[in-house]
Amino acid sequence: MQVRQSFRPLSLILGLAITALFIARPIRIPTQVAGVAATWAAAPLQQRFQATDQDLSRFKGLIVLGGGVARLQEAGRLARKFPHLKVFVSGAGQPAYVLEALGTGLAPERITIETASKTTFENAVNSANGLRPGHQDRWLLVTSAIHMPRSIGAFRSASLTVAPWPVFDLRANSPSALKAALHEWFGLTWYWLLGRSQEIFPAAIRHR
DSSP states (O other): OOOOOOOOOHHHHHHHHHHHHHHOOOOOOHHHOOOOOOOHHHHHTTTTOOOSSSSSGGGOEEESSSSSHHHHHHHHHHHHTTTOEEEEEEEEEOOOHHHHOOOOOOOGGGEEEEEOOOOOHHHHHHHHHOOOOOOTTOEEEEEEEHHHHHHHHHHHHTTOEEEEEOOOSSSSSSSSHHHHHHHHHHHHHHHHHHHHHHSSSSSSSSSO
């Protein structure tokens, strides 16, 4: 599948400037200030997409992205609750780890584990190439809430429409959430600059 990767030259200069800021020597921030900054940075990402309210019995399966055991555990829970769902795991590690995290009670023929992906962009492209969904096929995307906007943008660019199922595996005011949020805001900007996402901050309803 071909995905547009055009560069926006003037914006790329801005992107490089942002990169320089990210690799600059970190500044120590008081804990209280860090908590407020974390909430401010993480909350818009985590609240951007709500879990789909569509009937899950109409979905063909789940696409779960690597990056945390909570994502795999939630995918396993959904798969056990809805036995018709197939499970496509992208870039989450070796099969033994993935199967253990998904949990018991899932027939092996329902599970496909793709180990080549190292980035969200590769998750999207490899999922699209591996699944080759039909026009009517519906797939649920399981990833962290904070990671969902960038994931949706990448999957849309890969021409694979998915419904969100966010996993809230970070406290919005925690130091880890601040680090993750900064990574995601930078990633959103960078993906947009590279043409890996059509929107700098993807919305739940696509603009026409």
